[in-house]
């Protein structure tokens with residue numbers, strides 16, 4: 001497949017879940033991909049699995065020097081990039097009464113601030129006609145228990161996207177948002193869910209979803225491909241929910 005032939009894509013959080021599936025699909029479509037993740041071993045393993053069209057960098061997106069290193073790497077290795085997928089993000093489920101300032105700052109620093117400055121640093125290196133894809137969540141529209149801070153941090157991303165869609169239009173850089181519903185990725189274990197408890201949680205979530213199942217990382221990757229390829233050449237500033245219809249109810 002050739003929808004991304006000769007394109008260079010940067011995918012934050014590309015070592016796991018939705019980001020990994022997206023990296024894999026983009027490479028299958030002809031792209032060269034730089035993945036950025038926190039854990040060196042996970043990034044190395046992902047690059048091995050993705051093959052020679054992939055390279056990896058480690059860094060925390062909440063640390064702004066990470067974005068400077070990513071930009072410097074892109075400039076040196078590729079000169080320019082075509083696609084930036086700001087996918088990395090984190091969640092802590094808590095009732096608002098239990099949220100300490102540090103919990104709040106951690107989610108806003110990674111999800112909102114990390115996305116903002118990642119885009120700020122990479123945009124000068126994006127080719128005309130490039131695409132930026134930000135990752136939000138259906139939690140910004142559907143109230144989910146214990147999600148207030150996470151939802152707020154993701155809502156900021158949606159506002160950034162609408163502003164950037166117009167700010168970057170003269171360089172024909174499109175900016176869109178992908179909002180996953182409940183999706184089968186390692187994020188659940190990172191929330192402390194044991195592998196034994198996982199099937200029951202997935203079943204509960206599936207019962208809430210009109211399509212009767214939770215999403216797969218590949219469902220999101222296919223939507224990301226659409227929004228980052230020329231198939232969506234006339235689309236900017238949209239927020240695409242990929243959620244089996246859960247936001248409708």
Ligand SMILES: NC(=O)c1ccc[n+]([C@@H]2O[C@H](COP(=O)([O-])OP(=O)(O)OC[C@H]3O[C@@H](n4cnc5c(N)ncnc54)[C@H](OP(=O)(O)O)[C@@H]3O)[C@@H](O)[C@H]2O)c1
Pocket residue numbers: 012013014015016017018019036037038039042059060061062087088089090091110114135136137138179180181182183184185186187190
């Ligand atoms: N899965 C869902 O149900 C769901 C629903 C709505 C929205 N989302 C969003 O979708 C995106 C991808 O999540 P996922 O489900 O694929 O989860 P995942 O498998 O846990 O992947 C998240 C990726 O982001 C990276 N990451 C997290 N915080 C980071 C930081 N501060 N700096 C650098 N990298 C960081 C992780 O690195 P490590 O592996 O090193 O932690 C990992 O590579 C996230 O933005 C998430 O909020 C997911």
